[in-house]
Amino acid sequence: MSQEEIHQFDQALHLNGEGDIRQGKTADPYKNMIGPYGGLTAALLLKGALDHPKRIGEPVSLTVNFAAGVSDGPFEIQVTEIRTNRSTQHWFITQNQGDSVVTTATAIFAKRRETWESTQLTMPPLPPFEALEQINAGARPPFAKQYDYRLRGGQAEMFENLDAEGNRSSESLLWIRDTIPRPLDMLSLTAMSDIFFPRIFVLRGQLVPAGTVSLTIYFHAGLAEVEKIGVRPLLGHARGGRFWNNYFDQSAEMWSESGDLLVTSSQIVYFKE
């Protein structure tokens, strides 16, 4: 297969070598304003453990800590197996550049069996993907062009986001999929879970210096469920919690079109003032 036929998400996730230490390179199409898109970095660290020959089960939990900016160029992904139990497995993963650790992660995998089931959250209503207008990503960082997002409030929702009472809101509701269609897997689901721009932008209606310091993703679907989605979009729902003294939290859910809650996630984000 030629380079052109490989989806650029897979190109960006390419790691040389195998096992505990692997080599990668930052990818221009997934650049954010400064450094790579955090969702791509999260997927890269998860991939380090997911590909490991000793890995068992499927991802249950992933926490990624963004310790420093990632410079353009090569990096290493280093994976440490912390503990393997009968049905669960714990990993510690770092992304290194030179002698520095720039990102760390912990991942938990598990062999899952069918159990009692319940979803306590309600999927919020949104017109179908095809009925909403694609956001113009022209003025935004390169990674945003790799995703086709369609917001409830259209383009305006990004900076003029008002709730039913006309107050500014930190909440967004959107459809998302890869701009160049690619069947969903655990890595693209991970990357898409970080797609919500910092809630402080929508709440204050302006860009302010901000960057995620920690992201946690809980997986409520296995690979079989995720593969059924194929190239159909996901519904994403995000809102902020408290904005106080340089940090705020935001939480989010990703749903399938058919109403399955695939992922719940939370993150804490630095902001300057």
Place this chain on the structure above:
Amino acid sequence: MSQEEIHQFDQALHLNGEGDIRQGKTADPYKNMIGPYGGLTAALLLKGALDHPKRIGEPVSLTVNFAAGVSDGPFEIQVTEIRTNRSTQHWFITQNQGDSVVTTATAIFAKRRETWESTQLTMPPLPPFEALEQINAGARPPFAKQYDYRLRGGQAEMFENLDAEGNRSSESLLWIRDTIPRPLDMLSLTAMSDIFFPRIFVLRGQLVPAGTVSLTIYFHAGLAEVEKIGVRPLLGHARGGRFWNNYFDQSAEMWSESGDLLVTSSQIVYFKE
């Protein structure tokens, strides 16, 4: 000061030595059904980094992964400084017994400055602490006796938890404080953030085998704000997300009586069937 004058929470948090490797011992008063109360373990791992001579700033984010049961007896807390920036610091922490890692954590600390502020969540209404009845912890594990909790629905809310429409609910609203009063600090705030029993108990109205595998806490207050609370109770609010194939997530907030959102947290919990 005699042993009797030291609060048992401080006794349970006692670590010998200083720096990267310290020694502790499990504490009977904070036992759960199997092994120690997870909130105490979270506080112990945070304390390893918080006490470290190289620590800067205050806790912003803590993720604790429960990799294996902790046996009664001695353990080590091992702290690794991953990276220190100008105003932020990243740590990796493990709890070890013999040659095994039983718990891991990552912690992020930061020097915070005053900024623009907003709370997007609403503090749910609950009658005052003094107006609600103390839950009888007699039949529950030892750690539950160390906390004075008062539930919106009283004792019944634990296993007959119905929402306004009369449906079973995974949501709880309660006041909590130490049974033997102790002024709040970052460690007791951490421990109390895990006080909500597994949401599957309240949703199904029965005890089922369950245990947290990962807990994430975001701090929205510094030590100065936390110390102002003294021995007054915190309001806790928790609910479940999705229960599917052996795992479910729950999220929670802790509020001060005066309406400050101190902590948002989430966890993913194993359940058997």
